[in-house]
Amino acid sequence: MRIGIVGGTGKEGLGLGARWAVAGHEVIIGSRDAERARTKAAELLAGVSAARVSGAANKDAVATADLVVLTVPANGLAATLPELVEACRGKIVVSTVVPLTFGGGRLFTPPPEGSSAEQAQALLGPEARVVAAFHHIAAHELAAGDHDIDCDLLLCGGDAEAKRVVTELGASMGLRAVDVGALTNAGPLEGITAILATINRRYKLKNSGIKITGL
């Protein structure tokens, strides 16, 4: 699959890109700054043998992708997505975005839509097939390719076929997917990242994760 990662030059985007490149997918790292995207893609390529990785402006990364992944900061959605509406039409758009506000006050600060994924859906229009997923896989774990990731892939969205594809995408990197329903559950999913970020800070970890028991 050809995967375009919007805002893919951060730790989470590069970590996911590396895992998917290793799994045999083609990865296009997107950025507002195409040059920066190409530089980061080259760095990623240097660490992954025989992979297909390139860099491009966000819009170009999306245009040629089979599946789009959003790894932009939550406060960048409103500026980033409007120019991607056409290119995202009919495509699966995976939102990994978490609305966290660091600085000592309330950490989980979802937008009026209820979640960043629902905000993305509103900005991209109803024809984008938004799935909320991959919020809980620590960038630190993604970067460490030497062991399996001890975390479930919790995902939600309104398009069952899109969720099936994302489930396979997770399986290609060794993750067990758990379907947690409609996109209206994206807020609670994104909120878990606030909990994991707090646990990381309190317990001096970099890689806390979550597993569903009883399945």
Added chain:
Amino acid sequence: MRIGIVGGTGKEGLGLGARWAVAGHEVIIGSRDAERARTKAAELLAGVSAARVSGAANKDAVATADLVVLTVPANGLAATLPELVEACRGKIVVSTVVPLTFGGGRLFTPPPEGSSAEQAQALLGPEARVVAAFHHIAAHELAAGDHDIDCDLLLCGGDAEAKRVVTELGASMGLRAVDVGALTNAGPLEGITAILATINRRYKLKNSGIKITGL
């Protein structure tokens, strides 16, 4: 410890009460209807040998308790808590309350305060030592006393000593506690119950739970 469970005649309250009674705590099941509380307490006693369990009106259950637990429905907080303000002053108040709205729309519907725990804190005033905890331990698991509960006890709150006591309360029933910070993280904690409820429905389970990995 003497534990007063406000709204304790439901499955969650009775399940927690049974576990704590078995662990040697004294449990007072509270209800708006003192008679109903006494009936439920008697039923609980019948299943737990050598336990100290009684029933009382909510206000009386709280008055004599060392530690208060709220297991009322989220939409019952505003009606239930005002009469308990005095009795809760200085006490640890554990909120297990989750603001879920069943019926097909958005499941997680937190109040303007951000969470039911923060609403409880606002209603009880700053001298109640509110800890949000026990949201994820399935009532079905609590009732099944024949095996350990495969779920972490995630808790948050502003009072470190109160969190220590709740951690011990969890340990007395075999749970590992994970401190997830201030009460402003209660919304994300409560939201996890929306996820687990959805998983239970989709996967036809009664006892999904959550474990933090990487600790």
